[in-house]
Amino acid sequence: MKVLVVSDSHGNIKALKRAAAVTGPDLILHLGDHDSDCDDLRRDMPDVMIRAVRGNCDPRSKELDADVFVMEGVRFFMVHGHNHGVKYSLDALITAGMYMEADVVLFGHTHRPYAEYYEDMLVLNPGSVGMNRKTYAVLEIGHGEVNYELCELGMWD
Secondary structure (H helix, E strand, O other): OEEEEEOOOOOOHHHHHHHHHHHOOOEEEEOOOOHHHHHHHHHHOOOOEEEEOOOOOOOOOOOOOEEEEEEOOEEEEEEOOHHHOOOOOOHHHHHHHHHOOOOEEEOOOOOOEEEEEEOOEEEEEEOOOOOOOOEEEEEEEEOOEEEEEEEEOOOOO
């Protein structure tokens, strides 16, 4: 299964749609800050499942602050990150991920791509698909394993 992970689209629907078109995902995960941008994706890509969480710029969002789910034998914990103080430290986020028994912790908010393993738990931030470098992540999930790639939309994407 191919998963597109995006965050902080901040209304840049063109970049969000381009990342989806380039990736051809089975699932899209949006980590907040203009999660309403997913509404356009849902209209354009009705066959692709989309999950989202609320960011600090989403005061009227219907999405949850956090989502925990299992996909292809992999347990995910996804948040925007502002409630875990990720701009200052990842300690609270990592502790929450361990408490949730997550295999993969996804967060945004910092606008900077990041990926690191803590013990066997992948902690990943795709950066911002809507601002500056326009980055995102692609996960390949199969047989309980996850491979990831941090990507950047090129000038012509």
